Amino acid sequence: MSNDTMSNLIQKQKHFYNSGQTRSYDYRLRQLSKLREALAANERNIMDALKKDLNKSEFEAFSTEIGIVYAELAFAIKHLRRWMAPKKVKTALTHIGSKGRVIAEPYGTALIIAPWNYPYQLAVSPLIGALAAGNTVLLKPSELTPAMSSLLAELLGGIFDEEYVAVVQGGPETSQELLTQPVDYIFFTGSVNVGKIVMQAAAKQLIPLTLELGGKSPCIVHRDAKLKLAARRIVFGKFTNAGQTCIAPDYLLVHRSIKKELVSHLREAIRELYGADPLSNPSYGRIVSEKHFKRLASFLQDGSIAAGGKTAPDRLQIEPTLLDQVTWDMPVMQEEIFGPILPMLEYDDIQEAVDMVNARPKPLALYLFTQQPGIQEKIVGSISYGGGCVNDTLMHIATPYLPFGGVGESGMGAYHGKGSFDTFTHYKSVLKQTNRFDITFRYPSSKNGLKLLRKLMKP
CATH class of the missing domain: 3.40.605.10 (Aldehyde Dehydrogenase; Chain A, domain 1)
Incomplete structure (x- = not known):
């Protein structure tokens, strides 16, 4: 045109x-x-x-x-x-x-x-x-x-x-x-x-x-989370559309004490949702372009692969992948991933997790898995983000009763x-004034106007 x-x-x-x-x-x-x-x-x-x-x-x-x-x-x-x-x-x-x-x-x-x-x-x-x-x-x-x-x-x-x-x-x-x-x-x-x-x-x-x-949307998994259910919901949220979702969990912040068990459940959930060989699953999505595929494939060099990691360049596909031993200075943690790669980091105290998220630009989404109301309120009240879920992922976008949007970057x-x-x-605000009478105290020529205005307007 x-x-x-x-x-x-x-x-x-x-x-x-x-x-x-x-x-x-x-x-x-x-x-x-x-x-x-x-x-x-x-x-x-x-x-x-x-x-x-x-x-x-x-x-x-x-x-x-x-x-x-x-x-x-x-x-x-x-x-x-x-x-x-x-x-x-x-x-x-x-x-x-x-x-x-x-x-x-x-x-x-x-x-x-x-x-x-x-x-x-x-x-x-x-x-x-x-x-x-x-x-x-x-x-x-x-x-x-x-x-x-x-x-x-x-x-x-x-x-x-x-x-x-x-x-x-x-x-x-x-x-x-x-x-x-x-x-x-x-x-x-x-x-x-x-x-x-x-x-x-x-x-x-x-x-x-x-x-x-978009941005890097965190998913915090606390030590009291129902891990098997959390893993299924995390896998659903992360690997839907091959991870190409603006509100997908971008990385996991996992309490150190339950990380090993969570990884086991995540592997099981990947098999359950996508099969033992996701690359042969005809329902598994592909990366939109070769440029994006190459960018994502380069992230597989970061940390160590805890699950997945295989690719099919001819079909622009990457297995649902978990990355362990990841640090904040690695390339995978420098930008929004927007693909089927999920890095995992650990924390010992919930305030540590809060500080890590708050040290970075405000995310579009945040997900928290815990059964403790106090922890739920702490995260919701301490971190600024567009929207999110407690004990779920993605589902806040699917209700017309919740406005969806971001904050900051x-x-x-x-x-x-x-x-x-x-x-x-x-x-548009419209005021329709009466013509039956005039409020004369609003005019500067009014004898007692200032006195009345002070009475009506001063707290």
């Missing part, structure tokens, strides 16, 4: 938004319903694209992508009228006679830049929020998942006019050009480094944005459920 074509497309979307059609409840509801029907009709095609791009099994495709989108759509359709309704607010004593309202207003034209690791869910979920909020949308899917990118362009192009929803395909240069356009909101999901570039571009035009990034803003509507909405 040429620069002129892109600019013309954005102008078409702005013109359509300014027509006011996207403002009504009926219009938004019809579009969300059309989207739901189209996605359901294309479920098989969506699964095929995910299989082609990432070798996702039907179970994984539905549970981590398709099903989550269905739930988001149903939730938005059910609650849309209430979300859109103006909210009355109380009147302050200094404003007697007036009425205050907060009105949910769309930003206008939203740009959504989606990643490759969950190329369906992480494109369509924010799209749902943007449409529910009444925006027009430019959607840029990842070039690293070409099957899904092409399908989204075909699918969405078949139900929406481009003046309302347009899919723009292309590589990094396309994203860079989109970031120079005068959109009204930017929603980006991706790496920390690219997130900084996106934020810098948005700052040049003072465009509000949401950044869903792991991102800003949140979405899912009403959080998605809020993200793409400007809440």
Whole structure:
């Protein structure tokens, strides 16, 4: 797409938004319903694209992508009228006679830049929020998942006019050009480094944005954890999508006294979920590109391999791998892994674990396995992170009742459920003043105005 074509497309979307059609409840509801029907009709095609791009099994495709989108759509359709309704607010004593309202207003034209690791869910979920909020949308899917990118362009192009929803395909240069356009909101999901570039571009035009990034998300396993259950849930959270999940446990912090037993249970859980030879399991995912595969394979030189470690370069696959004898200065601990490699570190006291996490950038997720309420409260209250679970992994992302987002280097803003509507909405405050009388003490010419104001306003 040429620069002129892109600019013309954005102008078409702005013109359509300014027509006011996207403002009504009926219009938004019809579009969300059309989207739901189209996605359901294309479920098989969506699964095929995910299989082609990432070798996702039907179970994984539905549970981590398709099903989550269905739930988001149903939730938005059910609650849309209430979300859109103006909210009355109380009147302050200094404003007697007036009425205050907060009105949910769309930003206008939203740009959504989606990643490759969950190329369906992480494109369509924010799209749902943007449409529910009444925006027009430019959607840029990842070039690293070409099957899904092409399908989204075909699918969405078949139900929406481009003046309302347009899919723009292309590589990094396309994203860079989109970031120079005068959109009204930017929603980006991706790496920390690219997130900084996106934020810098948005700052040049003072465009509000949401950044869903990542980081090294810790998983703390305390000495009283139910180890067999914890191991199964850790393996599920780490090796789903071959570890290419922004909220996957990036590393384990294990109490020294139970490490040996936990490793045994982790090995057992890997066999249970992926078989004795995961590389021959047709449902086991692959790494998205050769570049990412080589980066991950280099980490296998760090520490010692406690489980897994085999690779299939021709298929871009790496076994679910546990790394032992890892130190903080090793390459595997310098960046988000984003693959099926799980380093393990030890601690003796829970405060030691807290200090290790707090010494590093704030993570997108944190997971804690313990049965002690006191330890649970200490971790939740002592460490800043985007979101997470106690005695589980990943599952906090799958409920529309919990907003999902990062903090610090792991991102800003949140979405899912009403959080998605809020993200793409400007809440406009409106005060309607009475004409029946005038509050004269507010004027500087008032004889007793200052005295009354002090009485009403001073604590």
